[in-house]
Amino acid sequence: MSAPGNPPPTGRVAWADLPAAVRHAITARAGGDVVATDLAATGFSPGFAGVLHLAGGGRLFLKAGDGATNAETFRLHTREAEIARALPAGVAPALRWSLVRDGWVVLAFDAVEGRHPGGPWTAADLGLVLAAHAALAAHPAPPVLAPIGPRLKESLVGWTRLGAARGAGVPAWAAAHVEEFARWERESVAADTAGDAIVHMDLRSDNVLIDGDTVHVLDWPHAGRGAPWVDAVLLAPTVSLEGGPAAAEVFARSPLGAGADPGAVRRMVAAWAGWLLWSSGRPDPPGIPHLRAFQRAQAAVTLEWLRQLL
Template sequence: MPWRRDELDRVLTALKEMAAALTPSPIEASTVGEVMGDSFQGWRRLLGEDAAGLDPWALRHLAELAELESGWETAAAGDTLVHADLRADNIMLTPDRVYVVDWPWACLAAPWYDQVAMLPSVGMQGGPAPHELFDDPDPAVTAVVAALTGYFVRQGRQPDPPGLPTLRAFQRAQGVVALEWLKRRTGWV
């Protein structure tokens, strides 16, 4: 870190190749909704919580964000085997290969899911903003970005879990990047 553009381009190409090779999934797996469904309710949970300190745009649109987020499972559905937790620390680069490691969350989703879910971490780790790397205007992508953003924003507001003192800061940083992407994708003022 920070991301070098040539390495990021290799990873993004590898993700497209990986999605193509893993569609349809070569193994049986749970859906992304089954695996992540309980986690991706950040905006809906924030509706019932103290939202003090929440980004003013998010606070203004909280009900709309909760509604948008509620459709993420259908939007992310697919028959591609995805990693579902891609970040720089789950990717190994050699001079000629890209390896994706640590697959405990593997599940079925849309072929674009891994790339979309990874981009907030790319942006917070010195890479380009997500909208520069993924510009598909599909409303399904926006619903998934809303769910990811709600997750990062809400989790970043929680106390540090025992033994993981940097997790919430990492989630908050991803939430900042994801929120800017979501603002751009929705076009809401």
């Protein structure tokens, strides 16, 4: 089941519904027939995502998406294959192979055991995930990971767009700060988030598996290099949504929170809140009908954190 606040996956394609040529290419590369599948129970990407059980006992975690359904999914899967090959050993489940066939891109990873946190979050699970994130951020980013600052400056422009739209959907308390928040987007966030750590950029419960004391971090297409505390900012509101502590408390519990500049954190929280608020008002992307509702819920939690920081 999906964690509270995190909607069920949509657009999932069963193994039997993949094009025959794609299935044949997968089984040829895997070296055995598929005898059973377990579809992933969380996540947003349309297409196939789940564990393949192979004749002979082998297992793979497979992701497959086609550009016809959602061009962004095809692009992200392609990018994830490039990133996965460059990550340090042990940071994420290893990529075994990837292929492209008839407009579909396919990634095959080691299948790892574990459960998703967040149903609801416990103090023990939160401690494990925050410690794993700190260990992850201690790795210098490989060259394939570009700095996140320029990307954030280009994409986190929610307050700028909301201001141009005369503040549609902006809470009353935030209306007086829209110009200030927009200036932070333009002038501060790129420099605030600069650094050389690996930054996952999509750290939340459906991208984490916990197996005993081991934490596996999944789904890497958005990763880049930047300040080590950025993922803790992005994670905190989702933990609060899924029954955990308030976002501010989640960030305070992070081993990386104490070393972060409070002004930089405040500006990043503001930029993230603005992007969530603006993006949640857009039409649903193809094949992902529940994404905007999830973003609206995140926006409410992140805005409350921002209000406290002000």
